[in-house]
Amino acid sequence: PKAQPFALTETERHEIEHELGHYPDGRAASIGALKIVQQHRGWVPDEAIAPIAEMIGISAAELEGVATFYSLIYRRPVGRHVIKVCDSISCFLTGYEEIKTSLEKNLGIGMGQTTTDNRFTLLPICCLGACDKGPTMMIDDDLHGDLTPQGISTLLEKYA
Ligand code: FES
Known part of the structure; x- marks a missing residue:
């Protein structure tokens, strides 16, 4: 057709x-x-x-x-949940790199990619306006702050 x-x-x-x-x-x-x-x-x-x-x-x-x-407009298909990791200065200084590495390890994908099961898309984003809680990220509409590399896998489990 x-x-x-x-x-x-x-x-x-x-x-x-x-x-x-x-x-x-x-x-x-x-x-x-x-x-x-x-x-x-x-x-x-x-x-x-x-x-x-x-x-x-x-x-x-x-x-x-x-x-x-405008980074909140997706130009490619995204997974069921979109993770946006803040890479602006405060979060960068409080451990962005470690959080990014932990996410990439847990998900088996890099920034800008979507997991093969279509569950998560991983994207960078600039300042989420919660600099005192850095490092921060959004999963869908939820803001998560004071992230630790060890805490990432537990956090991800909440998003089926
Ligand atoms: Fe990350 Fe502001 S720099 S929330």
């Missing part, structure tokens, strides 16, 4: 329209629009950029720039 051309769903279009209503122009709504598509698909495929850009009235290149710059 021929692959269906990419199209935003009714729901996505509806939610993007709604988002647009909250902003003075499309540029201001761009992150919100990308997030809507990500909420429905888990990530934002390349083919989604042009139709979203058209809806909000900016160029595809400009939207692509936003999507690439």
